[in-house]
Amino acid sequence: MKKFEAVIYDLDDTIFPTKTIHKEVVKPVLDAIVKYNEGTLSEASLSDALSDCYKHSLRDVAVMYGFTRKMYEKALKAFSYLKIDYQLRTYPDYTCIGQIPGLRLLVTSGYTSFQNLKISNLGIAQDFEEIFIHDNEKSSFLGKVEIFRHIQEKYNLASEDVLVIGDNPISEIAAGNELKMNTVQILREGVIKNESAKNHIQNFHELIPDHKNTN
Structure with missing residues (x-):
């Protein structure tokens, strides 16, 4: 080349x-998505969306799966609390x-x-x-x-x-x-x-x- x-x-x-980022690290973000889903996504779609959070930006995942504004904003806010202690x-x-x-x-x-x-x-x-x-x-x-x-x-x-x-x-x-x-x-x-x-x-x-x- x-x-x-x-x-x-x-x-x-x-x-x-990215798979080396422990689930505990991003748990606040994933928990926010689940908490504020409020029936927007089916159980299967929600599971897929959570998995895709490891592969794509939250912004892109939100668009791909049709997050509500509340789901997206609460998950985005949770990012400010994340820490990596290893x-x-x-x-x-x-x-x-x-x-x-x-x-x-x-x-x-x-x-x-x-x-x-x-x-x-x-x-x-x-x-x-x-x-x-x-x-x-x-x-x-x-x-x-x-x-x-x-x-x-x-x-x-x-x-x-x-x-x-x-x-x-x-x-x-x-x-x-x-x-x-x-x-x-x-x-x-x-x-x-x-x-x-x-x-x-x-x-x-x-x-x-x-x-x-x-x-």
Whole structure:
């Protein structure tokens, strides 16, 4: 793969596995969704929505499942009480990103304080030139399109000189495609391959120049 002037990294299930966040950590958020569901979602849909909270931003889950405004606002408020009192770990191959050429930028979606909590716990902030957190009413897709466009303008980058790496085809991959950037879906455990990404990798090692894939 060619060298790029800038590489935009996703956080969740790209740099670290979200499944390592204990259920107890996000229990206040899940409890709020259940408490204020008040018959809006069936038991099956509610269960699916709770599971998807580990894979997508609360904002996107709320839209996907049709949360009431009250459900969403109460769950959002609960994020401010979350704490992580144990050490999170990146995927083992994360240590090689220093060998991947290009300006390193981190772009993630979610509640700002919780995303910052994860970044701080992981101790990765110093690895990036800049960190952007999308946290508003827009979908992850639209939010990341805006951030990616801002990055292009700020760093004077042409689309073909930017690489976007992530797991989510309807978020960072879709946003990168929208701006005609180069997109790579990283196929972490449990991630379903989506052909909308222009390339696919199993781990970060494959992005190191002259890497030989022995699989």
